Amino acid sequence: MKRLAGWLLSSLGYLLYTLVVLVVLLWVLFPLDKVRVWLQAGMNAAGTDIRWEIAGLRKAWPLGVVASGVRFSEGENSRDPLILIDELKIMPDVRSMLRVKETIPLRYQLRFLDGTVRGNGEYHPADGLVRGDGYLENLNLAGLEIWRKMNREAAGIMSGRYSVEGVWGNFSQLGGQADLVVSNGHIDLYQPFFGLDQLEFSRMSAMLNLREGVVTLEQGGVESKMLAAEYGGTVTLTDPPGLSEIKVDGSLEPRPELLGGIKDRTVLALIRNQLKENRLSFAISGTLLEPGITFEGTSGVIDGIIQGGAR
Numbered sequence: 001m002k003r004l005a006g007w008l009l010s011s012l013g014y015l016l017y018t019l020v021v022l023v024v025l026l027w028v029l030f031p032l033d034k035v036r037v038w039l040q041a042g043m044n045a046a047g048t049d050i051r052w053e054i055a056g057l058r059k060a061w062p063l064g065v066v067a068s069g070v071r072f073s074e075g076e077n078s079r080d081p082l083i084l085i086d087e088l089k090i091m092p093d094v095r096s097m098l099r100v101k102e103t104i105p106l107r108y109q110l111r112f113l114d115g116t117v118r119g120n121g122e123y124h125p126a127d128g129l130v131r132g133d134g135y136l137e138n139l140n141l142a143g144l145e146i147w148r149k150m151n152r153e154a155a156g157i158m159s160g161r162y163s164v165e166g167v168w169g170n171f172s173q174l175g176g177q178a179d180l181v182v183s184n185g186h187i188d189l190y191q192p193f194f195g196l197d198q199l200e201f202s203r204m205s206a207m208l209n210l211r212e213g214v215v216t217l218e219q220g221g222v223e224s225k226m227l228a229a230e231y232g233g234t235v236t237l238t239d240p241p242g243l244s245e246i247k248v249d250g251s252l253e254p255r256p257e258l259l260g261g262i263k264d265r266t267v268l269a270l271i272r273n274q275l276k277e278n279r280l281s282f283a284i285s286g287t288l289l290e291p292g293i294t295f296e297g298t299s300g301v302i303d304g305i306i307q308g309g310a311r
Contacts, residue, residue: 067087132165142154217232
């Protein structure tokens with residue numbers, strides 16, 4: 001009996017050793033260039049003008065793969081990517097693989113916009129379902145190409161958490177949620193209000209929900225030295241992204257520092273008379289490339305008064 005037990009243990013040990021060697025050999029012989037081409041084709045299979053490009057793939061121990069220079073662009077001939085991911089590292093979650101047989105669990109980490117995105121994901125081979133969740137840490141939004149396309153400057157440091165779900169190869173139907181915060185930022189304004197050409201803020205936050213191509217913004221808030229605001233609404237995504245339709249409503253409370261910059265006493269009195277519970281309502285509509293904002297007081301739309309509140 002002892003001999004049988006010893007034989008079983010030694011056989012199992014040898015089998016485990018063989019499997020480990022096989023996995024390592026498969027990883028060493030991993031056809032990186034073919035996989036790179038396959039990944040690009042899979043991400044570009046949605047049939048839109050959006051194109052993904054992977055500059056290179058390399059192996060990383062233990063049993064990981066690192067993609068570098070991942071570009072997300074509008075059209076094949078675009079020189080400036082909308083998004084450039086410096087490095088994406090993917091590793092199998094071996095512990096989860098031993099527990100779950102119907103999914104392929106992964107761990108990933110991105111170097112992106114001078115910050116980090118890290119999380120966990122899983123792929124279901126039976127139906128192509130992809131799930132993932134994770135955290136954003138200190139992404140510098142000033143590096144996004146979309147600001148140049150919108151002909152404005154913006155900056156801020158974004159952090160938060162997110163989850164996504166969709167079918168591989170059908171990214172237009174991707175769904176997900178995110179709870180995001182942008183700190184110490186600013187954004188140029190297309191049309192000045194209260195004499196401001198740029199809005200500086202200490203904190204901007206929102207909860208996002210993506211379903212069927214529509215991003216719903218909830219519990220949005222802005223805190224700055226000049227004002228405090230609350231907002232919510234939707235962004236209906238289109239191809240190209242710059243034509244996505246915006247419908248956002250909210251209200252803002254002008255701070256004394258904002259009203260104190262208005263030198264025209266008549267204009268200041270008119271604005272104060274339009275405040276309802278010390279707040280003004282606003283609506284943002286149009287597209288991402290050409291958004292417009294209107295303000296409403298106790299007597300209706302008061303854009304002329306707001307824009308006339310020059311310093």
